[in-house]
Amino acid sequence: xxxxxxxxxxxxxxxxxxxxxxxxxxxxxxxxxxxxxxxxxxxxxxxxxxxxxxxxxxxxxxxxxxxxxxxxxxxxxxxxxxxxxxxxxxxxxxxxxxxxxxxxxxxxxxxxxxxxxxxxxxxxxxxxxxxxxxxxxxxxxxxxxxxxxxxxxxxxxxxxxxxxxxxxxxxxxxxxxxxxxxxxxxxxxxxxxxxxxxxxxxxxxxxxxxxxxxxxxxxxxxxxxxxxxxxxxxxxxxxxxxxxxxxxxxxxxxxxxxxxxxxxxxxxxxxxxxxxxxxxxxxxxxxxxxxxxxxxxxxxxxxxxxxxxxxxxxxxxxxxxxxxxxxxxxxxxxxxxxxxxxxxxxxxxxxxxxxxxxxxxxxxxxxxxxxxxxxxxxxxxxxxxxxxxxxxxxxxxxxxxxxxxxxxxxxxxxxxxxx
Amino acid sequence: xxxxxxxxxxxxxxxxxxxxxxxxxxxxxxxxxxxxxxxxxxxxxxxxxxxxxxxxxxxxxxxxxxxxxxxxxxxxxxxxxxxxxxxxxxxxxxxxxxxxxxxxxxxxxxxxxxxxxxxxxxxxxxxxxxxxxxxxxxxxxxxxxxxxxxxxxxxxxxxxxxxxxxxxxxxxxxxxxxxxxxxxxxxxxxxxxxxxxxxxxxxxxxxxxxxxxxxxxxxxxxxxxxxxxxxxxxxxxxxxxxxxxxxxxxxxxxxxxxxxxxxxxxxxxxxxxxxxxxxxxxxxxxxxxxxxxxxxxxxxxxxxxxxxxxxxxxxxxxxxxxxxxxxx
Numbered sequence: 001x002x003x004x005x006x007x008x009x010x011x012x013x014x015x016x017x018x019x020x021x022x023x024x025x026x027x028x029x030x031x032x033x034x035x036x037x038x039x040x041x042x043x044x045x046x047x048x049x050x051x052x053x054x055x056x057x058x059x060x061x062x063x064x065x066x067x068x069x070x071x072x073x074x075x076x077x078x079x080x081x082x083x084x085x086x087x088x089x090x091x092x093x094x095x096x097x098x099x100x101x102x103x104x105x106x107x108x109x110x111x112x113x114x115x116x117x118x119x120x121x122x123x124x125x126x127x128x129x130x131x132x133x134x135x136x137x138x139x140x141x142x143x144x145x146x147x148x149x150x151x152x153x154x155x156x157x158x159x160x161x162x163x164x165x166x167x168x169x170x171x172x173x174x175x176x177x178x179x180x181x182x183x184x185x186x187x188x189x190x191x192x193x194x195x196x197x198x199x200x201x202x203x204x205x206x207x208x209x210x211x212x213x214x215x216x217x218x219x220x221x222x223x224x225x226x227x228x229x230x231x232x233x234x235x236x237x238x239x240x241x242x243x244x245x246x247x248x249x250x251x252x253x254x255x256x257x258x259x260x261x262x263x264x265x266x267x268x269x270x271x272x273x274x275x276x277x278x279x280x281x282x283x284x285x286x287x288x289x290x291x292x293x294x295x296x297x298x299x300x301x302x303x304x305x306x307x308x309x310x311x312x313x314x315x316x317x318x319x320x321x322x323x324x325x326x327x328x329x330x331x332x333x334x335x336x337x338x339x340x341x342x343x344x345x346x347x348x349x350x351x352x353x354x355x356x357x358x359x360x361x362x363x364x365x366x367x368x369x370x371x372x373x374x375x376x377x378x379x380x381x382x383x384x385x386x387x388x389x390x391x392x393x394x395x396x397x398x399x400x401x402x403x404x405x406x407x408x409x410x411x412x413x414x415x416x417x418x419x
Numbered sequence: 420x421x422x423x424x425x426x427x428x429x430x431x432x433x434x435x436x437x438x439x440x441x442x443x444x445x446x447x448x449x450x451x452x453x454x455x456x457x458x459x460x461x462x463x464x465x466x467x468x469x470x471x472x473x474x475x476x477x478x479x480x481x482x483x484x485x486x487x488x489x490x491x492x493x494x495x496x497x498x499x500x501x502x503x504x505x506x507x508x509x510x511x512x513x514x515x516x517x518x519x520x521x522x523x524x525x526x527x528x529x530x531x532x533x534x535x536x537x538x539x540x541x542x543x544x545x546x547x548x549x550x551x552x553x554x555x556x557x558x559x560x561x562x563x564x565x566x567x568x569x570x571x572x573x574x575x576x577x578x579x580x581x582x583x584x585x586x587x588x589x590x591x592x593x594x595x596x597x598x599x600x601x602x603x604x605x606x607x608x609x610x611x612x613x614x615x616x617x618x619x620x621x622x623x624x625x626x627x628x629x630x631x632x633x634x635x636x637x638x639x640x641x642x643x644x645x646x647x648x649x650x651x652x653x654x655x656x657x658x659x660x661x662x663x664x665x666x667x668x669x670x671x672x673x674x675x676x677x678x679x680x681x682x683x684x685x686x687x688x689x690x691x692x693x694x695x696x697x698x699x700x701x702x703x704x705x706x707x708x709x710x711x712x713x714x715x716x717x718x719x720x721x722x723x724x725x726x727x728x729x730x731x732x733x734x735x736x737x738x739x740x741x742x743x744x745x746x747x
Contacts, residue, residue: 157525157527158521158524158525158526159525159526159527162526162529163493163526163529163530164529164530169493170522170525170526170530174513174517174518177486177513177514177517177518179486180482180483180485180486180487180489180490180514181486181487181489181490181493181518182490183483183486183487183490184486184487184488184489184490184491184492184493184494184498185490185491185493185494186490187487187490187491188490188491188493188494188495188496189494191446191472191496192494192495192496196494210482210510211482211483211486211513211514214478214480214482214483214486215483215486217478217480217483218477218478218480218483218487221477221478
């Protein structure tokens with residue numbers, strides 16, 4: 001059983017040093033880099049991720065000081081936790097829509113909402129987001145209409161939104177293939193003298209793809225302002241991380257390309273905002289240095305990667321070993337502040353967070369009703385009513401003239417034939 | 420206008436130079452295309468003239484090259500990328516098929532990708548393995564890609580200029596054995612656009628349909644056939660996708676007989692598509708089944724054997740002889 005644990009961080013450090021030593025020797029052998037770039041101090045100071053994932057608010061809601069990262073402002077945290085509730089609600093609702101047969105599929109980011117939101121909260125208006133199919137919450141939080149976000153997954157079209165409107169690329173289904181595109185957008189921006197940063201999302205499984213490596217290498221060689229944000233939810237469908245990589249951590253993969261890496265607790269919104277914010281601001285030349293960062297948060301996803309699909313894929317790692325630990329690390333209850341009981345019962349804690357975040361009680365009640373699972377239609381209607389905070393548009397297919405009457409009469413309308 | 424004698428490689432180089440001069444969003448990159456000027460010298464002097472930001476070398480990673488071009492095209496530039504050799508382009512296949520070809524469709528026309536993927540292709544230069552593939556069928560088969568291939572020096576210039584100006588991605592297949600073929604040309608002369616085939620020679624008896632490196636061979640065969648008393652039309656397809664049914668079918672209807680000549684292996688290829696289209700559209704005009712002269716369905720052989728693999732004048736004339744003349 002593979003469990004992410006900070007307790008083995010010391011061991012990781014030792015392994016990391018061995019890797020660095022090899023890197024150093026290789027570089028010297030081929031004479032590819034100056035002595036300064038291959039020196040251990042350069043690697044340790046500039047490239048090496050921290051020994052333990054950065055965590056500013058722990059699972060009990062207790063804030064911690066960190067030598068390199070400060071706690072985000074109260075306003076940012078309040079905004080973040082408000083969005084977190086919306087993101088969780090969106091995930092719940094979309095999964096319900098799959099069970100109702102109204103979405104073809106929904107790759108859920110349940111448990112990863114903190115990552116989803118932090119990725120976009122640190123971006124400016126002109127920055128780009130390159131999401132995968134699992135990043136619907138991230139897309140929505142960037143301002144894309146939830147209905148348009150789900151167009152792909154509903155099966156209406158391959159992408160439902162205008163990528164230029166919110167600077168969000170179409171969701172990429174082939175793993176890691178969007179990363180070279182992110183580098184291209186960033187490099188073009190650099191050539192045009194634009195102050196654009198690109199946030200490129202990828203999962204732990206995606207880091208095994210060749211395109212991941214080519215993208216990191218291109219970004220480093222061309223000094224393209226890209227932040228590669230790896231959401232490590234420990235499984236690629238059914239395959240655990242140990243089968244994807246033997247690296248000390250996924251953030252260490254940046255070192256081989258000369259890209260600084262960092263690790264963050266993927267359930268800690270505060271830590272993620274701090275780490276990603278610094279990667280975007282300092283790491284991409286908006287301040288002084290021209291560096292990028294490979295963020296590597298840990299997250300604990302509790303749902304299967306697909307809600308519908310081959311039986312072999314369904315819930316293979318649910319609840320399974322580690323489920324309890326993952327529940328304890330849930331990003332949502334941390335917003336309540338120091339309530340371990342709540343952390344053990346995130347479903348209740350989630351109800352408290354809207355209050356803490358100043359959300360209307362109406363919405364909280366709606367969320368609770370939805371979770372207790374009344375009729376499917378009622379759940380869908382509540383989603384329309386703004387539980388995810390977007391315009392109230394129907395997610396049901398438009399009813400064609402005549403179809404409604406036919407449905408009432410229990411008849412299936414005749415299939416339309418082309419003229 | 421003055422006619423100058425230049426090679427196809429020089430014409431392509433001039434096309435890139437003129438395109439980069441005319442439009443500052445055009446950028447050229449790939450492997451060895453910078454200071455070296457490309458292994459075939461197609462990008463010779465471009466870095467010196469336009470700087471390293473406009474024409475530059477990349478790491479050796481074809482998927483990365485094409486993927487980066489996708490992003491740059493998304494962000495307002497017109498990238499032209501070079502795959503060093505046909506078979507070296509295969510690592511980029513997923514990017515080309517899954518993203519380059521589909522972006523406009525996926526985004527309902529909101530994101531178009533004005534980019535050109537240049538691929539030197541085909542045999543005839545004595546290249547060792549992986550240097551002589553004809554990969555055009557993979558791309559022509561993929562909806563969303565425009566695939567063109569020039570056969571003359573003038574066309575190389577004109578088609579590349581049009582490909583760079585094209586609003587959608589173009590796979591530009593360069594017949595590498597014709598790189599050094601020289602012609603007296605006036606590059607300012609207007610040429611037909613993408614999607615148009617051209618009749619290179621008129622003849623009443625049969626039609627040879629060819630593209631890229633097979634066109635000069637077909638023209639030579641027509642010359643020999645004329646000496647033997649048979650007049651052949653030669654159509655240069657130029658644009659594999661979209662395909663110019665009108666020009667090709669008009670020629671076939673005039674002559675009633677046709678042979679398709681192509682360097683690629685015949686099975687499930689552009690040549691088989693041409694035969695299918697001609698047969699479907701010109702059935703009542705045909706006096707004989709449409710024949711094909713292609714490479715054999717084997718991996719491309721070592722250079723000492725390649726002359727047997729590539730369509731030759733003799734094989735073309737044999738196919739023409741086989742068009743059931745005695746029945747008419």
